[in-house]
Each structure stands twice: as structure tokens, then as C-alpha cells.
Amino acid sequence: AQSVTQLDSQVPVFEEAPVELRCNYSSSVSVYLFWYVQYPNQGLQLLLKYLSGSTLVESINGFEAEFNKSQTSFHLRKPSVHISDTAEYFCAVSKGAAGNKLTFGGGTRVLVKP
Amino acid sequence: EAGVAQSPRYKIIEKRQSVAFWCNPISGHATLYWYQQILGQGPKLLIQFQNNGVVDDSQLPKDRFSAERLKGVDSTLKIQPAKLEDSAVYLCASSLDLALAYEQYFGPGTRLTVT
Numbered sequence A: 001a002q003s004v005t006q007l008d009s010q011v012p013v014f015e016e017a018p019v020e021l022r023c024n025y026s027s028s029v030s031v032y033l034f035w036y037v038q039y040p041n042q043g044l045q046l047l048l049k050y051l052s053g054s055t056l057v058e059s060i061n062g063f064e065a066e067f068n069k070s071q072t073s074f075h076l077r078k079p080s081v082h083i084s085d086t087a088e089y090f091c092a093v094s095k096g097a098a099g100n101k102l103t104f105g106g107g108t109r110v111l112v113k114p
Numbered sequence B: 001e002a003g004v005a006q007s008p009r010y011k012i013i014e015k016r017q018s019v020a021f022w023c024n025p026i027s028g029h030a031t032l033y034w035y036q037q038i039l040g041q042g043p044k045l046l047i048q049f050q051n052n053g054v055v056d057d058s059q060l061p062k063d064r065f066s067a068e069r070l071k072g073v074d075s076t077l078k079i080q081p082a083k084l085e086d087s088a089v090y091l092c093a094s095s096l097d098l099a100l101a102y103e104q105y106f107g108p109g110t111r112l113t114v115t
Helices: none
Strands: A003-006 A010-014 A019-021 A023-026 A031-038 A044-050 A056-058 A064-068 A073-078 A087-095 A108-113 B005-007 B010-013 B019-024 B031-037 B044-050 B053-056 B065-068 B075-079 B088-095 B110-114
Touching: A003 A087, A010 A019, A019 A108, A023 A031, A023 A087, A031 A064, A031 A073, A044 A056, A044 A064, A044 A073, A073 A087, B005 B088, B010 B019, B019 B088, B019 B110, B031 B075, B044 B065, B044 B075, B075 B088
Parallel strands: A010 A108, B010 B110
Antiparallel strands: A003 A023, A019 A073, A023 A073, A031 A044, A031 A087, A056 A064, A064 A073, A087 A108, B005 B019, B019 B075, B031 B044, B031 B088, B044 B053, B065 B075, B088 B110
């Protein structure tokens, strides 16, 4: 069975500062990896995904995540956050095959302070 | 393109009562998912449908939870009778097909409070 661990439940950060959200997974097979974001009172939205190819993936709003197979990690980073990045971020993993369900981590709440 | 719709958005019931949630997936999406998200935790898959057939319900507490997807479009999730520990947000999601199960679109959720 696969599992996802998000090491930080809350991350306070000042506006324009960098942020890193840590995600580690365990799986005996190859995986797909995802970051979802949940803004207050909204549903989860896919932020970025790693399926194959380049281990560094980027989102349209400045986030990036790097797949590290040896460390079984998929950490999310942003060099300069905005107030609007205040949200909860979920790392998720799926077995690298069709039809396999997403397993989510416990989430990291990011609070951006002015 | 309209997103995944859910209703109601909020529901408060007493323990031992029953409750039902409704979900309308994105048009054309064959695969539908129900998740339970307890406060402070990530979403946990309860049941997954492909059209109107169940693909995975291994984590659905079948003694009190039931779900159906008649005609392969809308779905309802029911809890009967509810317990205090069922207080959570119930999320519905859909994907185009099983082959794209990793690319799911989520609705806003129904927040259930059991008192």
C-alpha cells in the first residue's frame, strides 16, 4: 500500500518570502505524484503533477516541485509568495497505472502574512 | 465548462439521523469519486464509480454508508444512521475516465456536522 507524509501541518510565511512544503511518499511501485491546493471554502484544485519525464514540474502561478526518487520526495516550492497563496496544500500519490486511486497526505496549511 | 456540483453545501443533523448528499459530475466524465475529509486530514476515498458500476468501495463503511450512481451521471451518498465521527466534509470528484483517474476535478464539498 502507498502512503504520503506531509511533514508540516502549518507553515506561516511572510509575503514575498520563499516557502517549501515537504512531501514524502512510500510505494513499492512506480508512482504519479501531485500537489492539490484548497483555497478557503473551495474544492481541491490540481496545482501540478509529475507523471514521467523531467523531474522538475512547474505550475502557472510560480510553484514548482521536484521528484526525487532516491529520497521518495516531491517537495513543493515557491520563491516568493503572495497573500493569495494562503491555502491548504495536499500532496497525493497514485500508482503509475490507469485506474489507480489517489492517496492524499494530511495537508499543509500555508498562512501568508503581510 | 461547468464544474462538479454538490448539494447541500452545509448540513447539521443529530446522531442516529440519516442524511443524503448529491453530486453532479462534469458532463462526459465517466468516473466519479466520493471522499471523506475529516478536519485536519487529507481526503480519504470512500467509493469510486465507473459509469454506474462500483470500481472500489473498500473504504466505505457499508453498515451505515451507501452510494449509488443511477444512469451513470448523478450520484448520491447516504449515511444512515449518522454517528458523531461522521462529521466531515464530503467531497465529490470526477475524471474523464479510469485511465485518467489521476486527473480529478473536485466539487466544493458538503460540510456535515453531527451533534
